[in-house]
Amino acid sequence: MDLLSILQVLLKGTLITAELAVISFAMAFVIAIPFSLGQVYGNIPIKIITTSYERIIRGVPLLVVMFIIFFGFPSIGIRFDPFTASVLSLGICSSAYQSQIFRGSLLSVPNGQIMAGQSLGMKGTQIFIHITLPQAIRFSIAPLTNEFTIVLKDTSFAYALGVTELLREGTYIISTTYEPLLIYLLCAAIYFIITFSTNSIVRRVEKRFAIHGFEFRGERA
Amino acid sequence: MKVLEVRNLKKRYDSNEIIKGISFEMEKGETVVVIGPSGTGKSTMLMCINRLIEPDEGKIFLNGEEITGSKHPEIFRQRIGMVFQEFNLFNHLTVLDNVRIGPIKVKKLPKDIATKVAIENLKKVGLESRMNAYPAQLSGGQKQRVGIARALAMEPQLILFDEPTSALDPELVGEVLEVIKKLAREGMTMLIVTHELGFARDVADRIIFMENGEIIEQGGPEILANPLKERTKQFLAKFREGR
Amino acid sequence: MIKFINVFIEAFPFFMNGLVFTAELALSSISIGFVIGVLVAISRTYGNKLSYSISTIFVESIRGTPLLVQLFIFYFAFPQIGIHLSPLVASIISFSINSGAYQAEYIRGSIQSIDKGQMMAALSIGMTKWKSILNVILPQSLIKVLPSWTNEFAYLVKYTSVAYLVGVPELMAQGEFVASRNFEFMDVFLGVALIYLVIVMILTWGMSRIEKMVRMPGV
Numbered sequence: 001m002d003l004l005s006i007l008q009v010l011l012k013g014t015l016i017t018a019e020l021a022v023i024s025f026a027m028a029f030v031i032a033i034p035f036s037l038g039q040v041y042g043n044i045p046i047k048i049i050t051t052s053y054e055r056i057i058r059g060v061p062l063l064v065v066m067f068i069i070f071f072g073f074p075s076i077g078i079r080f081d082p083f084t085a086s087v088l089s090l091g092i093c094s095s096a097y098q099s100q101i102f103r104g105s106l107l108s109v110p111n112g113q114i115m116a117g118q119s120l121g122m123k124g125t126q127i128f129i130h131i132t133l134p135q136a137i138r139f140s141i142a143p144l145t146n147e148f149t150i151v152l153k154d155t156s157f158a159y160a161l162g163v164t165e166l167l168r169e170g171t172y173i174i175s176t177t178y179e180p181l182l183i184y185l186l187c188a189a190i191y192f193i194i195t196f197s198t199n200s201i202v203r204r205v206e207k208r209f210a211i212h213g214f215e216f217r218g219e220r221a
Numbered sequence: 222m223k224v225l226e227v228r229n230l231k232k233r234y235d236s237n238e239i240i241k242g243i244s245f246e247m248e249k250g251e252t253v254v255v256i257g258p259s260g261t262g263k264s265t266m267l268m269c270i271n272r273l274i275e276p277d278e279g280k281i282f283l284n285g286e287e288i289t290g291s292k293h294p295e296i297f298r299q300r301i302g303m304v305f306q307e308f309n310l311f312n313h314l315t316v317l318d319n320v321r322i323g324p325i326k327v328k329k330l331p332k333d334i335a336t337k338v339a340i341e342n343l344k345k346v347g348l349e350s351r352m353n354a355y356p357a358q359l360s361g362g363q364k365q366r367v368g369i370a371r372a373l374a375m376e377p378q379l380i381l382f383d384e385p386t387s388a389l390d391p392e393l394v395g396e397v398l399e400v401i402k403k404l405a406r407e408g409m410t411m412l413i414v415t416h417e418l419g420f421a422r423d424v425a426d427r428i429i430f431m432e433n434g435e436i437i438e439q440g441g442p443e444i445l446a447n448p449l450k451e452r453t454k455q456f457l458a459k460f461r462e463g464r
Numbered sequence: 465m466i467k468f469i470n471v472f473i474e475a476f477p478f479f480m481n482g483l484v485f486t487a488e489l490a491l492s493s494i495s496i497g498f499v500i501g502v503l504v505a506i507s508r509t510y511g512n513k514l515s516y517s518i519s520t521i522f523v524e525s526i527r528g529t530p531l532l533v534q535l536f537i538f539y540f541a542f543p544q545i546g547i548h549l550s551p552l553v554a555s556i557i558s559f560s561i562n563s564g565a566y567q568a569e570y571i572r573g574s575i576q577s578i579d580k581g582q583m584m585a586a587l588s589i590g591m592t593k594w595k596s597i598l599n600v601i602l603p604q605s606l607i608k609v610l611p612s613w614t615n616e617f618a619y620l621v622k623y624t625s626v627a628y629l630v631g632v633p634e635l636m637a638q639g640e641f642v643a644s645r646n647f648e649f650m651d652v653f654l655g656v657a658l659i660y661l662v663i664v665m666i667l668t669w670g671m672s673r674i675e676k677m678v679r680m681p682g683v
């Protein structure tokens with residue numbers, strides 16, 4: 001195999017990798033929003049449920065979740081193809097982390113902001129939509145970007161279920177070329193380019209929308 | 222012999238000359254107070270003396286030995302104490318450890334002797350009862366007294382004070398100034414930057430008035446009442462109004 | 465539920481065998497990674513241009529690529545240049561390096577959050593730069609970094625499961641071994657999940673105790 005066709009195959013895998021990452025991240029986002037709201041604004045049973053979800057999922061390795069969904073679920077009659085099982089696992093795991101990020105962002109909007117809203121006579125939902133949420137979104141951009149790059153890197157776990165993502169394609173090539181060092185370094189380079197460019201694009205966007213004196217906070221996961 | 226000799230000290234940041242050729246000397250046991258408007262370069266000058274800031278030009282001598290140009294400024298810093306406006310106590314250490322870490326780690330004194338030295342100096346500042354507290358558990362005045370004890374524990378030949386009471390609530394200023402006055406009576410050589418003019422008058426053997434990186438005027442404490450230079454007069458007048 | 469308990473009890477000896485490897489992987493990697501992390505963080509913060517550049521490239525390239533790829537490079541690719549590593553050793557090396565890069569970033573952030581006055585005060589009593597770092601800056605940074613460090617430790621424990629893919633007989637591998645014989649994939653892997661969960665929770669709880677013990681009062 002010449003370098004060009006190697007790159008072609010790797011590119012094919014990269015597309016699957018990107019699909020995995022984007023779909024799972026989006027799925028996690030959709031789960032995480034209500035869960036984080038539940039954690040911050042819910043009543044006690046809701047708080048307990050949402051918090052336990054976050055804690056439990058964050059305590060279990062992605063690979064184990066993948067095996068439960070892919071190998072375990074058929075025994076209760078639910079069968080997923082490797083790609084779907086991977087997306088579900090990645091999405092579930094990331095949703096716990098994203099929920100943690102949103103929770104942190106919501107909580108780091110200073111109390112004075114809410115009191116100021118109240119002093120203007122705003123209602124709870126108005127305060128949330130016009131004051132808390134816009135600030136919380138800004139707080140969560142940096143940690144969310146970081147979380148996206150984590151999901152992207154974790155898509156490589158789909159290799160274990162046989163999804164033909166980047167790492168799996170690389171391994172296929174190795175089985176014919178016997179060039180593991182070159183191929184795996186190429187894979188690494190591709191992952192690096194994606195994470196690096198994601199980070200720099202977001203950083204630029206952040207700068208565009210930065211408000212002077214308004215710091216982006218939030219713990220990097 | 223002069224304890225401190227500063228000759229034509231200069232410091233620039235980019236093209237901005239912050240210290241424009243300062244020279245003065247200090248005798249053993251002398252207390253010299255530096256006053257002057259904000260942003261004049263008082264802190265910068267002080268830190269040039271122990272080379273926490275690297276001077277651009279000029280020579281500085283401690284007891285006749287040149288500090289500037291030495292490859293090992295830490296040797297001189299052992300002999301020059303410094304007390305900071307913001308205290309800068311080591312947050313992770315107890316009061317006792319703050320005071321004895323220098324003797325132990327720098328002077329390599331055995332731990333029991335270093336402890337003795339530390340406790341002695343804590344007594345001097347009236348804080349031996351708080352020696353197991355952490356900095357965050359102290360009031361500002363207590364923190365600053367520990368800061369002084371930390372400097373004293375190294376048995377310095379000269380102590381530099383950078384506005385030691387500026388970060389304190391007014392009611393806590395007195396206890397710190399008392400300690401410094403006591404040191405002055407005991408014959409410690411001290412160079413003190415302060416805005417406390419009353420204290421300056423009481424404690425100073427000599428007062429240096431600094432502005433825009435230069436010494437405008439210096440003399441005995443009486444210059445506070447009768448300054449010779451117009452700039453000094455204006456500064457003092459403004460200062461009294463402000464109070 | 466009864467079935468799950470039965471499966472779990474039957475698999476338990478295997479789980480324990482695997483747990484020994486999981487613990488070995490996690491503990492040695494977090495420790496070696498800690499040493500790497502401290503050194504890299506210091507060279508990124510206080511080093512000269514060269515050591516800054518080298519450590520930055522190290523951190524960025526490790527953090528920018530998946531752990532699994534790093535593991536595959538050590539296990540499958542290194543033989544090509546004549547270095548043959550056992551699954552366990554390859555796993556420990558790649559986990560240590562990976563964790564080292566993340567720990568370095570946390571520690572660096574922590575170092576940079578320490579007030580500049582601390583360094584000045586240390587220098588002012590005659591400590592050299594390196595003594596100041598060792599006696600004043602580093603202890604404070606390490607105390608401050610504990611919460612993020614705990615996070616990283618939990619991540620690492622979970623990530624040790626990928627060692628299964630190169631054949632280390634750790635917890636995950638034992639689960640796979642048991643399940644491929646009794647075909648109780650669901651119950652076995654739920655059991656595996658439960659064990660990881662318990663480990664991570666004990667870890668988090670224990671670390672929060674330690675945090676309380678070493679916390680600088682009032683800071």
Ligand SMILES: Nc1ncnc2c1ncn2[C@@H]1O[C@H](COP(=O)(O)OP(=O)(O)OP(=O)(O)O)[C@@H](O)[C@H]1O
Pocket residue numbers: 234239258259260261262263264265266
């Ligand atoms: N690292 C630096 N880079 C550039 N300029 C600096 C730096 N440090 C200090 N300066 C400038 O040097 C000048 C003198 O500062 P310095 O802190 O010595 O003044 P000061 O007399 O101690 O003032 P204050 O009474 O407010 O403490 C100031 O204008 C300051 O902005």
Ligand SMILES: [Mg+2]
Pocket residue numbers: 263264265383384
């Ligand atoms: Mg100053």
